[in-house]
Amino acid sequence: MGKKELKVAFLLALRALQRGSRSSVVLTVLIIAMCFTNMVFLPGLFNGIGQSITKQVVDYEVGNVLVSPKSGDKYVTDLDATLDLINGMPGVERATPHLSKSATLKYRQRLLGVSVRAISPNDEKYVSPLYTRMVAGSYLGDADTGEVIIGKPIAGDPTIKEEDEFQASLGGVRVGDSITIEYGNGYKKDYRIKGIYSTGWYQADNTVYVTMSDMELVEGAPIDYADYITVKAKPGYSEKFIKDELQQYGVSQKVQTTADLLSKSMGRALQSFAIINAVSLLVGIIITTVVLFIVITIKTLNSRRQIGILKAIGVDKEVIMHNYGFQVIIMAVLGISFGVIITSLLAVYMTYHPLVTPEWSATLYLTPLDLFTNSMILFLASIVAGYVPAWQVSREDIQTAMRA
């Protein structure tokens, strides 16, 4: 098969697409584009959910790296020294401690069991965007005492009756209201609501934040311990780098990256997503291959007489086969390109209008590698689907083809 033959095959393919049935070409291109969208949408959505969960876990739970008590210990001890050590390391934006206590909130006749988390508000600003999520009132200051910020679901909605609530709440607490918090150790105190926030992350929104100074009153002693320390990395520094550095610098506590934690806590869920993705991909490929096979088979069967004539005037069967092959390649390139445009537009749209559920909000997360891989898979499937019927018809003898 020489250059001349390929050139003739390409000319025949191009002209068939340009001057043949436009609706058939448009329909086939649309089918390929939809198949591509189908192949990447669900995996992209799952990736988006994964990314969304990861971001929220990083933002509101663990930062980039989590320093937790070593095995057998209840707390991260010698807190000030540990924080100084970590904050002094290159690549660390800020390290901040969290100490949580279970407690019961009381507002008017309502009682609600929650987790009260003590934080260092100013340091927390470097690690978590919580301070940007205030929907009413304001964020905590380091020196605040007797004040708390609470999640919107805890504050509740005064227009919804208690029995109709999806989730138990305080029934419509507002900024400036006073609530009573009774801790597990029996300590009880009235707090003013300084602010109400909404992050969209279930666990954070169901937490009450107080300052470390306030928690010292609860504990009845200065606090030099924490449940864990969250560490934020500076841009350009990987979680792995920070983890290795912490261990190298002698942080004796347990050090885990977000990826370490997610692989443990969400490993099964991610595995399930991966299986669903693989099945979705396989179904997409099968559908595309079968559809293209049918389209090209119909096209070749309708052109049998023309194939016979081409052979009669001395056009080799390979030229005829490549003619249909090129038609499929051109339609596949157009369809895949259109599919990439559709999915990219969907991804942009979903960035601004994410799919929001009570548990998470998801965008369509697609990397160039995802698009490239799926494009290549679909392209190869298209070539197989196009060449098989073309090969079959091009082998037919001239008389049979011409009589068709």
Next chain:
Amino acid sequence: MIEIEDLRKIYRMGDIEVKALDGVTLDIEKGEFLGIMGASGSGKTTLLHMLGLLDEPTSGRIVIEGNDVSRFSEYEKTMFRLYKLGYVFQDYALVPDLTVMENVSLPAMLRKDRTEEQTKKDSFGILQRIGLCDRRDHLPRELSGGQQQRVSIARAMVNKPEILFADEPCANLDSENSAMVLDLFHEINEEMKQTIVMVSHEDWHKKYFHRIVRLKDGKVISDGRNETHH
């Protein structure tokens, strides 16, 4: 130029055998304008298909310019058709998606011994010769039947084949267009000394032929020079 020796073609339809060609033996000379005539079903198109390497005989031998074509592989037959033979079909058989120029150029584009420039020049020349140069960018559906058949002849001639086969080329044309096409064959034969083998059942066509072979039930019933050739 062409030697046909005891050529037979038998079609089997269940238990029934139909002898489309029944022991045809012929010699065709170079530069001859041969007419194959006969009633419908006499085997003339079958014979043309055998000579044009479009079909396989059941038995017998065809030798074209010293080549026993029955021994050719499929690829060799394709190349032989491309380089040595030209074929004009009853229904023109043009590629509907190609322009007149592209249809005519198609066989020449595949020849390894022709440059792109030569292909263009030859195609343009032959279109000028048939008077359709101004229609070169038109699609076949935009032409009349007579014009389409002239394009089909141009396509068959572009590679300057040794032999031109025509299968009832005027069957779908009115008498005026038929005369125009037959005149074109005559000119090609006269000027280029082109061997032409044409199938026809129209009696008035015979004046164009040097020699007429008549078939009946797959057998040659007469073979002789045409005294009425003009």
